[in-house]
Amino acid sequence: MIGDAAKFSSAGRTHWGWIITVFILLLLLPAFFDTNTPTLLGIWALFALSLGLMWGYAGILSFGHAAYFGLGAYTYAITSMNLGESTAAWMLAILLPAFVAALIGAMMFYGRISDVYMGVITLVFSLILAKFMGATAGDAYSIGNARLGGFNGIPAFPILNVPGDPSTPIFGVPFYYLVVCCLVFCYLISRWVLSSAFGRILLGIRENEARIELLGYNAPAYKTAIFSLSAAMAGMAGCLFASWAEIVTPALFGLGQSVEVIIWVIAGGLGTLMGPVIGAVLLGTMKLLLGGQTFIDNSLVIGAILVLVVLLLPRGLLPSILGWRRQQDQRSVSRARSNSLRRRGGERRQQRPAAAQDKTGHGS
């Protein structure tokens, strides 16, 4: 039962020291490196965080999370092109994915659709968007003065600008700082949500939905809410990505994007918030490095990593390291205790193996 207590309290534990150290390091980074790549990694990390929050803590796995990422990017591109200014576009790029996710989430969760079928629906939704956007070539498909452009996507829309001042765009180092602030902000929001009563009920739903319902909570409403929040974060990431890449294409909705974010989350660590961020940064860096050469295909390496992680490290990198450390701690504690017991001639108590404590995690 020690394990259970630890599992639930870990949702609310915040390592402020670590967070502040990392934040300061991130702020100092532009002094030493070019910020273009770190900005992209930060955006990917935000996207991974959005899925990690929903999947790791509420047990909802979306096979098509790229739908909300792409929706955010397209919404931003279309709105900013029409308004010539980015503040409203930025807000819409967060609100629209959240709204769409709330609709789809409500349809799935109130319909009591099981895991696999939920996987199909989320996947199919992202495919519908990808196919539709791919087929929008020609003048017939335009919203205001933004042509959707089919497979070529929408180029040349205004990038983010300082709110209220369209003549001052944000790019380069300031844009990097903006991405870091968004990431930290979303991280803190997630922490806050998880430490609230709402977050605890989500954990309860992940562990045993029927029990939570019998306690009188409306599980579908909670799941819809977290789905929508996660989509809002994904939309924010998509919006930042659009402003970084300065072009949006239907590939943003694609299966590749969805599977990549799943791999980042599961490799980094399910059931943690830092894990997905670390996974996105590490695997994203690797992807960029592999993209620079042509000998080994990127998908070969990514695929191999996914298979190996599921087989060998099903809890992901971060929880495995933390679990290993906790095990070490417990072993030293138990050794000390058993020594002292032996000295006093007392009986040794059976230690519960630490590794057996959480088999939980994905799906269910």
Added chain:
Amino acid sequence: MDYAAVVLLEIIYMIAFLVLTSAGLAVVFGMMRVINLAHGEFVMVGGYTTIACAKADINIYFAMLVISPLVVGILGLLVERLVVRQLYGRMIDTMLATWGLSLLIVGIVTFIFGNTAVSVPAPIPGYELGDFQMGGYNLFIIGIATLLILCMWLVMRFTRLGLIARGAMQSADVASSLGYDPKRVYMWTFTVGAALSGLAGGVLAPLTGLLPSSGGAYIAKAFITVITGGAAVITGTLSSSVIFGTINQVVSFGSTPVIGEIAMLAFAVVLLRLMPQGITGRFFRNAP
């Protein structure tokens, strides 16, 4: 009149296409409750095998009907032994691992064959139906799909193997207490499922050129067909193929093929919302 015949033929062809591409996935899902997301890549590997054989002057029918299923069956056996077997009972993990596997296979095929399209001409010439030019090879595909469904039904209904398979499907525990090791049953089921995917790949290869990433085009359609069909392998696959094939082609004729595909996907979402257990979870419950 001719036009109606053309539309009808196209609808039947689409149904046959769905039956062929989802049969392998359906066998594995129906019997083992395992979703193999590398299914599209199995189909793709089957296609590559047929094309490679045809280029090496092996009879193309022999290649697609014998060599492709054999090669992909062996691939499936390996995958089951090395990966899927470790994950029985963990449905989501299986999906993730096989998804990783699909990327891995795409990577390997790209490594070997390069990222360029390969193709082989259809061995049956086209024919004219009134004013319309029709692909003769489509008829061959319809025939193969019909034969496949018939064979599956006969095997399931009348042979001892089918009896064991149906038993293991209904209750793995009882089958195991009667002396049939579920692990062995699962192993051969997965192999047969993979071989069926290989057959689909081989038969469809002459229709379209193949790229290493072609598998992605099959998996989504096969996935929704199987899931919407529900637990009963043959009836489920057949009924959802009929529904989706008809919707896809009718809407395609009214607008564009892309809109047709979108209509099919959207309809699948609605159908799953209405029948969360699939079609055979609601109707034809005791069908094989």
